[in-house]
Amino acid sequence: MDSHTLAAQTAETPHLELGHPPFLRHHFENVAQQREAATFGMWLFLLTEIMFFGGLFCAYLIFRNWYYPAFVAGSHSLHIWAGTLNTTLLIISSFTMAMAVHAAETRNRKPLLRWMILTIILGCGFLCVKAYEWHDEWVEHHVPGLNFSPVGFEHGTKAYPDDKLAPDMAEKTQVYFSLYFAMTGMHALHMIIGISLLIFLLIRARGGAYTAGHIAPIENFGLYWHFVDIVWIFLFPLLYLISRHQ
């Protein structure tokens, strides 16, 4: 489809919204109502997600206040390059997702598929880096409950020799790592769900399901993807960047 017919079709959209296209469900009056309802529903769902992560952020706030030195030491033990790389990957993936939505809006099937595949690859890349970090923390005995050892935090590290914690404060690094694993774990779970949904959408998009005016699924999935991205934008400074200037 060349760009001229494309522009013509986009201009025709208002007419389409009054008709009865096949994707209009029987209980809606028109396409506009269906689309508004779907978007509104997605925003509400994201609100529930904010409350879900909110519980974790609340716990983080309290414990960081109580055990600040332990949180600093715990944060210093993370790989800042990995966190930065992951942040970059996710921001780029948000861009590719936005481009996918744009491709759906302008009814370009091939670019839609390309941007979606790119988003999937970036998401998987994020998970690989995360898995590498988790493995590293396992090796370092930083997993609370399974193999935790606070000993390392009593002596300081090469990069941060000042991180010498008293034994009882060193114990508290467990709280930091508990929250670290709970937060990044829940975030990664959302990424996995997101990638699975994206693969499902990709299969349907191949048949042209979202390039004939019915873009709500792509648009709303985009909202979800950006949300998961934004959660990471908060997690990165809270977990990786505590007092890095020391």
Add this chain to the structure above:
Amino acid sequence: MSTIVSLPDQSTARLPKVSYLNKEYGLKSWLLTGDHKRIAMLYLISITFFFFIGGAMAALIRMELLTPPSDLLAADTYNKVFTAHGLIMVFFFLVPSVPATIGNFLIPIMVGAKDLAFPKINLLSWYLYIAAGTLMICVLTFGGVDTGWTFTTPLSTHYLNTNVVSAGLAVFIAGFSSIFTGLNFIVTIHRMRAPGMTWFRLPLFVWSHYAASILMVLGTPVLAITLVLVVLERTIGIGVFDPTKGGDPLLFQHLFWFYSHPAVYIMILPGMGVISEVISTFSRKRVFGYTAVAFSSVAIAVFGFFVWAHHMFIMGISNYSALVFSLLTMLVAVPSAIKIFNWSATLYKGSITFETPMLYAFGFLGLFTIGGLTGVFLGTLGMDIHLTETYFIVAHFHFVMVGGMLMAFLAGVHFWWPKMTGRMYPESVSKLAAVITFVGFVLTFFPQFVLGYLGMPRRYAAYPPEFQVLNVFSSAGATVLGVGYLLPMLYLTWSLKYGKIAGPNPWQATGLEWQIQSPPLTENFEETPIVTHEAYDYEWLESRKGSEVPTVG
């Protein structure tokens, strides 16, 4: 006694040829349905099933408490039984009771829509409920769980070897079912109202469901993350709530009650919606102070989020925060009282008739008022320290949840039974059941106020002999209450085949749902209605008798 019931001539009356019940046949047409009315029916059957399991647990508890020593049940078993009673009644009966059944059935019709905004998510919500319920039944069958319904840490994470993880998972899944119901309602009420159906023309039933949905959507996810943390703490041993690792059990209480206090408003608000409809219909008057009642629902939802720590006065929160939360707790009494006063004012000079739903509504008014006022006692710091963890608490929340919500649920089921099934329930036996329920309820739970005041602690299988007389009263009352609940189940089932044909509007009520055939068509309305009148406008109803509802093609 006068009545407003007007049924069609039974010798000629027939059920409508096509309705949502007979549009399609077969199990598959039910299990894969997108129709909100069919899903409501699926929910109605499922929650009734869980209600009777929870009720059986209550029967065991009351039998054990007939005698002072722990003789019928061992202490461990008793712990499992009251936990099962709490979990099932809270998460599998009370939370979905009115919203998922009556609300599901009526919200789209009341706003003038063909269905909820997301029919598939509505069906998914029922499947999640069933999955969670099945898991919960397995938990109870294979060893049970004895944390109490509150999953209190560190008891749940460190000291018990029962099925805490799977029970937590069941509640987690049930939570999503509730989130999806709430989300569906909010979107439907915002986006699917018929032309002319402005916010202030909505029946108060819709307003109260809107408020409850806000609580479901904002509160339930916090419970979900709390349960995730409990499960992670129990399985791999992370340290968010574990004091030996630096965590804080009080944080668990804060997070848990941040959901579980609003949850009691999730349970009661839809019931209040039912009462508004019933009282208006059977006193033939517009609900007094419509706007105040509508906004009081929203106020309850908002205040409900800022009172959770009144469950924690004795758990070591600071005196200052206890003081603030005590004050905020008193504030919730204001919108609740606004409702009670406005309902009373609606009755004033109304043409009151005493149909069965109205009897249940009167039961609600009295019992909820007692339950609500004792809540103010408990919100008072000094009183709470004396009364908390005693039977006073048990009596208080049963007055609200059972005396309030269950009465409202039964009022609603009777009120809309003719709409749901097209047939009337038998009038005199249902009135008898309403009276039996009321008497049984008061006999069961009123003695518990006294027991609690005298200091009998809750959650123990044994008690000192001097408490026996009141406990025997309570157990005797529970038997009466059991009869009161069995009766509706029997005669409502009977009425499915033998009940009188109800016709579209047996109560002469004004809601949109009464202007269509009973049982309704799958798409509810033949044509989209145009709303030109306020809710509860009985003059409009008089004037349109014999004429058609205005519609758009």
